[in-house]
Amino acid sequence: MELRSITQFLNNKSILVIGATGFLAKIFVEKILRVQPEVKKLYLLLRAVDTKSAEERLHNEVIGKALFDVLREQHGANFLSFISEKLSPVPGDISCVDLGIRDSLLKDQMWNEVDTVINFAATTNFDERYDVALGINTMGALHLLNFVKKCNHVKVLGHLSTAYVCGEDGGFIKEKPFRLGTAKKSTKVTDIGMEKKLVEESAVTTYMKDYGIKRARMHGWPNTYVFTKAMGEMLLVHHSRDTVPLVILRPTMVTSTYQEPFPGWLEGVRTIDGVAVGYAKGKLKAFPFNPKLTVDVIPADMVINALIMAMVEYANRSTPSEIIYHVGSSLRNPFTFSNFQELNFRYFVQNPLIDKDGKPIKVGKVTAFSTMASFRIYMAIRYSLALKVFHLAISTVLFQKSWKDKYIALERNLKRAMRLAELYEPYVFFKGIFDDANSEELQIAATKTCSEAHAFNFDPTSINWEAYMMGAHFPGLVKHVLK
DSSP states (O other): OOOOOHHHHHTTOEEEEESTTSHHHHHHHHHHHHHOTTOOEEEEEEEOSSHHHHHHHHIIIIITSGGGHHHHHHHGGGHHHHHHHHEEEEEEOTTSGGGGOOOHHHHHHHHHHOOEEEEOOOOOOTTOOHHHHIIIIIHHHHHHHHHHTTOSSOOEEEEEOOGGGGTTOOEEEOOOOOOTTOOSSTTOOOOHHHHHHHHHHOOOOTTHHHHHHHHHHHTTOSSHHHHHHHHHHHHHHHHHTTTSOEEEEEEOEEESOSSSSSTTOOOSOOTTHHHHHHHHTTOOSEEEOOTTSBOOEEEHHHHHHHHHHHHHHHHTOSSOOEEEEEEOSTTTSOOBHHHHHHHHHHHHHHSOOBOTTSOBOOOOOOEEESSHHHHHHHHIIIIIHHHHHHHHHHHHSOOOHHHHHHHHHHHHHHHHHHHHHHHHHHHHTOOEEEOOHHHHHHHHHHHHHOTTGGGGOOOGGGOOHHHHIIIIIHHHIIIIIIO
């Protein structure tokens, strides 16, 4: 394995980016423009009805973000003209044939120019509506591959998946592709055509969230998100063979940027940050998790660096095939839930959030429940029983309406908390360790053969978790998400 110059590879390249408004996609676009301003064009597929709407989304949801401040400063007054020259917003929809691109001239242009394709498109909600998740995460992957097959010069197709397509597997989880039809339960076969038919035949959309969870668990996956992503991988691997080199990147839990373009940039509440935010606001007193288990997190810019490295290396392959890269930290630099809990506590004791009355929010240690059963018992005694007494009082005594409203709000919050805990259960009690042999081999090869390897670091052993969490991640969460 030998990597040539990364910036040389990117020079004069035309790259199609799918799902360009996503968190990781934005980091990818910014990095490419910053390290290689001589890239020819980045076509950005944006869900929009027309070019004007796509341009508005580009400016409001991509380049208008603080992430682009470094690039904005580099180009000064020429920033917008540079962006206009390099970025081409494409209105479309990955869940449709030909990516929903209606402009035939634009399609022809892309088929003749694009040489690299990266798919970031995904709906990442654990309990997304099944029809929506299947359309984007599963069938969208096939629509993209069919579009790529019409391109004349594509050298590599990169696909962002998730390490948790493994379901609830434990032990040492290898970087292996899924065979079409694979199911996590030995008695089942995953028939993607049947799943699509079931969704199309259902006229009821109100229960699609629960239906997605039901279908996922029937086949051995814990939620709709990872089930539909796994099926998307199956379709890509099965239908891409002998046509185009396929790189599937499976990051673990993605956190804020480690270094580039600056430490701590984050967008939205991501996985473990749901717990951190609830805790910082003083609302999280107890949660189910095993402090001894590993929480496999990886900074976002390292994910993008790994993707770019893999993209460059695999584009040089003479024979089309697929390769899987796990990008995480559990094997070579493990970070435990107890580490996370302790640093979370220290940071928000030293830097408390301010409540609506201008007073600092006091936080204490979270009570950890090492099993879901013990957490359910605690919640039943601490909250459910109290609510039943409250309900009985309301039923027998004439209370003001405000008391009834309070009861309804408390009941809703309890249900939401239990659903959140159940959705997170597979991850807070996850016992797998992700093999990253392919990623490590790529890193070693880059260090030996590529002079720019230091600028594309994705080595998890280089992370000092305390310094990163305390100096970048938690401050970034407050600044960019909680604001």
